[in-house]
Amino acid sequence: MGDAEFTALWQDWKRERERNLADPLGWLALVSLDWLTERPTAYHGLPGLWWQDEEAAYVDPDGGALSHDGELIVGVKRFELVNSGAGTRVRIGEVEVELARRSGYLVRVHDPAAEAVRGFRGVPSYEPDPAWVLRGVYEPFDEPQPTTVGAVVAGLSHVYTAPGVVRFSRDGVEHTLTAFNGKAGGFSILFTDETSGVTTYAANRSLAVADPDADGGVVLDFNRATNLPCAFTTYATCPLPPEGNRLSFAVEAGEKTPLEALAH
Structure with missing residues (x-):
């Protein structure tokens, strides 16, 4: 492979890498991180109550319009995730709330209007x-x-x-x-x-x-x-x-x- 072809392939890879980074609900869209406790709590003006126990995380929509995997959440929903593994997301309007397990459970809000998304260069x-x-x-x-x-x-x-x-x-x-x-x-x-x-x-x-x-x-x-x-x-x-x-x-x-x- 010649240098010109090598450079062209790297540039293609870089463009794809940066396109993924600029995803409006990706890492640059994060605007908060909170660790769940055993007390049902509302975070950052989001609808719903969020909490955990030793095994799982829970959300009660508490009258809010929350969905998971395209289905409206009705009543308390339980999420048992793998420690250090992939998280899952709850949709609330234009934002997504990521649930993940990192020893304890955390919630992170991905907001497509985040400044980091708009300003990514x-x-x-x-x-x-x-x-x-x-x-x-x-x-x-x-x-x-x-x-x-x-x-x-x-x-x-x-x-x-x-x-x-x-x-x-x-x-x-x-x-x-x-x-x-x-x-x-x-x-x-x-x-x-x-x-x-x-x-x-x-x-x-x-x-x-x-x-x-x-x-x-x-x-x-x-x-x-x-x-x-x-x-x-x-x-x-x-x-x-x-x-x-x-x-x-x-x-x-x-x-x-x-x-x-x-x-x-």
């Missing part, structure tokens, strides 16, 4: 460079390992399943990164490096890696290293990289610190 990035496409080898563990990592929110932790590690070399030095399962196959690698807190977001970046080939070979294209939601909003609870996933060199590739993070 893209993500600063390094120029694409084929030199940052590296080859590695995936080595599975005998058994997937539950791995606890910290979070950008003090006192919070996440537990993910690590199926194995990826090994690769740069400038004759071998590096090993713990891999988590990707959302749509393959792996997700959380990492920091010598640019973190300098030109890139301090807490973390993420690299999606496709499934290995028959010999365990994988491709690490650091040009496509992305920021996690916490780089764009203070209402995210993103995980920190697992122990050992700090690279000892500067990965001058992929997304830089977002304008949104520089502003707060």
Whole structure:
């Protein structure tokens, strides 16, 4: 593949990435985050009462027009979610209220009228460079390992399943990164490096890696290293990289610190 084709493919990827970020009900649309308690509570002028117990979250529409999966909520609705897993959303007019479990349950309001959505100007990035496409080898563990990592929110932790590690070399030095399962196959690698807190977001970046080939070979294209939601909003609870996933060199590739993070 020539440099021109490589750059064109990266630009296509970047446009799609930024289109997804600009989703009017995406991460940039977050305007609040609250942790539920055992007391039914109304939040931020939203209709309904929200609370939790040790197992689940609950909402009572309390006369409001709330819907879930296209169906009007009538009476108290129970949501039992996986810790550190995907959330679910309740629709109220033009906004969506996300319920998620992060040890306890939280509610986050996604508002398409949020200032961050209206003012989004893209993500600063390094120029694409084929030199940052590296080859590695995936080595599975005998058994997937539950791995606890910290979070950008003090006192919070996440537990993910690590199926194995990826090994690769740069400038004759071998590096090993713990891999988590990707959302749509393959792996997700959380990492920091010598640019973190300098030109890139301090807490973390993420690299999606496709499934290995028959010999365990994988491709690490650091040009496509992305920021996690916490780089764009203070209402995210993103995980920190697992122990050992700090690279000892500067990965001058992929997304830089977002304008949104520089502003707060």
